[in-house]
Amino acid sequence: xxxxxxxxxxxxLAICFGGFALSIYLSMKTNIEEKFEEKEGFSKED
Amino acid sequence: xxxxxxSKLGFxxxxxxxxxxxxxxxxxxxxxxxxxxxxxxxxxxxxxxxxCLPLLAIEIAIGRNFRKGVLSSFKEGMGERxxxxxAFVAWVSTAILFYYSVVVGWCIKYIxxxxxxxxxxxxxxxxxxxxxxxxxxxxxxxxxxxxxGLVIIAGVSSGIEKVNKILIPSLFIIxxxxxxxxxxxxxxxxxxxxxxxxxxxxxxxxxxxxNALSQAAWSxxxxxxxxxTYAVYMSKREDTIFTxxxxxxxxxxxxxxxxxxxxxxxxxVLGLNEKALSDILKKSNQGLTFISIPSLFQKLPMGQIAxxxxxxxxxxxxxTSLLSLIELPTRILIDAGLxxxxxxxxxxIVSFIAGIPSAISxxxxxxxxxxxxxxLIVSGFFFSLFVIKFGTEKFRKELIEKxxxxxxxxxFDIVVKYLIPFQFTVLLIWWFYQSxxxxxxxxxxxEYSLLSVVLQWLIFGFIFFxxxxxxxxxxxx
Numbered sequence: 001x002x003x004x005x006x007x008x009x010x011x012x013l014a015i016c017f018g019g020f021a022l023s024i025y026l027s028m029k030t031n032i033e034e035k036f037e038e039k040e041g042f043s044k045e046d
Numbered sequence: 047x048x049x050x051x052x053s054k055l056g057f058x059x060x061x062x063x064x065x066x067x068x069x070x071x072x073x074x075x076x077x078x079x080x081x082x083x084x085x086x087x088x089x090x091x092x093x094x095x096x097x098c099l100p101l102l103a104i105e106i107a108i109g110r111n112f113r114k115g116v117l118s119s120f121k122e123g124m125g126e127r128x129x130x131x132x133a134f135v136a137w138v139s140t141a142i143l144f145y146y147s148v149v150v151g152w153c154i155k156y157i158x159x160x161x162x163x164x165x166x167x168x169x170x171x172x173x174x175x176x177x178x179x180x181x182x183x184x185x186x187x188x189x190x191x192x193x194x195g196l197v198i199i200a201g202v203s204s205g206i207e208k209v210n211k212i213l214i215p216s217l218f219i220i221x222x223x224x225x226x227x228x229x230x231x232x233x234x235x236x237x238x239x240x241x242x243x244x245x246x247x248x249x250x251x252x253x254x255x256x257n258a259l260s261q262a263a264w265s266x267x268x269x270x271x272x273x274x275t276y277a278v279y280m281s282k283r284e285d286t287i288f289t290x291x292x293x294x295x296x297x298x299x300x301x302x303x304x305x306x307x308x309x310x311x312x313x314x315v316l317g318l319n320e321k322a323l324s325d326i327l328k329k330s331n332q333g334l335t336f337i338s339i340p341s342l343f344q345k346l347p348m349g350q351i352a353x354x355x356x357x358x359x360x361x362x363x364x365x366t367s368l369l370s371l372i373e374l375p376t377r378i379l380i381d382a383g384l385x386x387x388x389x390x391x392x393x394x395i396v397s398f399i400a401g402i403p404s405a406i407s408x409x410x411x412x413x414x415x416x417x418x419x420x421x422l423i424v425s426g427f428f429f430s431l432f433v434i435k436f437g438t439e440k441f442r443k444e445l446i447e448k449x450x451x452x453x454x455x456x457x458f459d460i461v462v463k464y465l466i467p468f469q470f471t472v473l474l475i476w477w478f479y480q481s482x483x484x485x486x487x488x489x490x491x492x493e494y495s496l497l498s499v500v501l502q503w504l505i506f507g508f509i510f511f512x513x514x515x516x517x518x519x520x521x522x523x
Contacts, residue, residue, distance in 0.1 A: 009242040
């Protein structure tokens, strides 16, 4: 595999999987304190 | 009856299930190799930020704020006069449901055939023709709708979330296993080289850019109304931007994994023959998946297992997307006052009947795939209109930034007001130009003719516009 190909492979994987892993981590970690009214017809469990 | 909500992880995995579909498994490997491998990745990544991510964030923000399906959300967000735009968006995804369930049926058939009729698959061309020219696709279409319907009837957390929590991690495990397997095949490294070595001169070719935008738009499901529908049930605690970026990057990762599995394997089987690879990739998505791959995988060591795993992965990807396609019209009917059970039964019956022509005629299937596939770009544009009508800055501040730790600033406004309409216009003109090259434009019943596409859009668009008041009063309550 060419040197350029290896570098490009690493960059692509870093962006896609790095972005994916970071987004999952931040999504799971972050809790939003939302202040809008509870709409009708939904459970209020959460 | 009170509706349940997704758990945090459940919403992320269900969103991934919506986004990751056949576009990742059967389309991405084909498109990337046809468009210069590494060079294609650059524009494809750019469009992640100026099409997929903003549109997914917009949909999530709309769904979680209005807590209603596509039609009612358009009515509440844009005003009663614009309900028909929401109806068009909902119709495009529902028209896709009518033939997408047929594809899920094909996957079930090929899983069974790989297990029980593996030798018959060696003559894959005649196997495919005999299967699609008979009435079996109807039975498998009914089966796929039935299984999907049972999951949707079970509800959000007991049905959709539970299934996605099993299938999506399994799909990623299969894809990672596929990459490891393809990496160990002799000569497969040449496939990786072909896939990732960038030829930067190809970036001057506008076709590469437009194919990258098309792939980004079709693969992530951004602007289809599907993630909006799931967001109706999302937890109040979730971050809109982080969730949208998880779905987008997850979808992109699945595409890369599928490319790294399929392309090197084809290189190995074809003996590093780039000409043979190019010929195979010129075939349609169905041609590559259901004709070329079954015969080529038979040349692999333990080919039956490899083929079975490939079709299982394709089924998982397609089925989880099918669930979101069934949920979209179901949610609209729930908004109109139906119970979930009645809404699902109605959607299944209509889908089965409307899917009959696609199940028994490949020509009709291709026409519908083309007509409503391109219409998805229109749907994406309608979402940018939604935001503009609502007030771009107001939408950003009140619906997105209040529900996210990230501040998007003026970049979001520029994307919505200028970049999405620009991409929509260019892409539409380019695809129309492609269709004129493929087939005489004036054939009303042509497979890919321009007139056929525009007529179908206009007919349905006009009907929704004409009955806007009824839609607004009776359906989008």
